Amino acid sequence: MNSSFAHPTSLPFAPPPVVVDGGRARKGKPFAPLTADPFRIAPGQRLFAAGEPAAGPFRLIEGAIMVLRTLPGDRRQILDIAGPGRTIGFTAGRRHDCDAVALSPATIVRLDAGAMDQSVAMLAEIARLRDLATLLGRKTAIERLATFLLQMMGDDFEDGQRLEMPISRQDIADHLGVVIETVSRNFVALKRLGALKRAGREDVVILDAALLRRIADGHETHSAVATSESA
Template identity: 35%
Template sequence: MQTALATAGLVPLLSATLSNRASTARLDSETRSGTRRTYEAGGEIFAEGDRAICFYKVVSGAVRTYKLLSDGRRQIDAFHLPGDIFGLEAGEEHRFGAEAVTATRLIVHRREPRGLIGDDGVLAREVVAAVMRGLERAQDHMMLLGRKSAKERIATFLLSLSQRMANGSGAIELPMSRCDMADHLGLTVESVSRTVTLLEREGLIELPPNRRTVVLRNAAALRHLAG
């Protein structure tokens, strides 16, 4: 059993064979060993520097993880949507803050020194997959932040959200404000607003008066922009 354990943790790292297997074994880990917690919009889940006792899985809502510079500049590392795991750390402390973007329900898992996680192969593999996915997203995001124009950033962001939210229709319900988008994409609020408006004028997207919904009108063109 302990060998299986070791395998569960490491193999997905090194070969995709198992990772495929893990994703099909969609046992709901929610039913296991986690307690629930809810937050209202804007609620703090943990702060940068807090001891990393727990990690979290989003049930509903959305979460942002971010870092601050001493003068208040903020970089939002990622938005976490239902199914996503966040709050994993290699060290003792959280290297990010985390806040609920909208009203959010989470499952909280204690980071057990041994035992619990080891006993749950599904969760363990989910955790490793979450780390690897986080790494890949971070790498792609560096390309965006380092080398893409505002228009390309917005296009990339909208496409990736539409894939992750996948609600059938082409409409995306943005959970986050323009300010959050800006701090994720390395832009200012004004640039985000202007660029979104520009994409609408060019017919690539559509913006109901509400402004928190986006309909992708020309996904091919967006994809071309996103590179």
């Protein structure tokens, strides 16, 4: 299975080198050399917190990391869910402006910002944030969920594969800017449309990735929304 998130707790220590392109991984593009020894953090442990002195960037070797901001009223906006091969922790100032929390046992290495060429990773970060702005500002709830699943799948995912989800439905809702009931209703809608089926508490099996892409792009909006509203 080639998804970056397919096995968040059991990936080999050294996966093939990848770079991120708009939130998706591509093989065969070398990173700058690692400059420190990898370290591990446990699920729920913070890699860094908002307000702390900037200590990154960091490359995730194994596991999954959630990057988020806490809003007034204890609300959250999940900005990113990073898998193996991703570089996170960029900041324009001297302090982090968000939190990074492990979703599963994670192996991480701190990079020497002065020694690495950050241009590729930073351009990918800009592209990902533009995608997030479009996702939250212009897409319907079911289009957001389809887009999120496609990002989790990566480029080499095949129909019939199981997509293991390192986050809960509530986390997905906080990332997509909707309530958990909307996420659950649209998972049911995607199931009825034949795009996926449940496989355990959080995981799904992707049955029709092409259909997911059409929904994400708004080409199946009317039928998808009708199914969702009747679910």
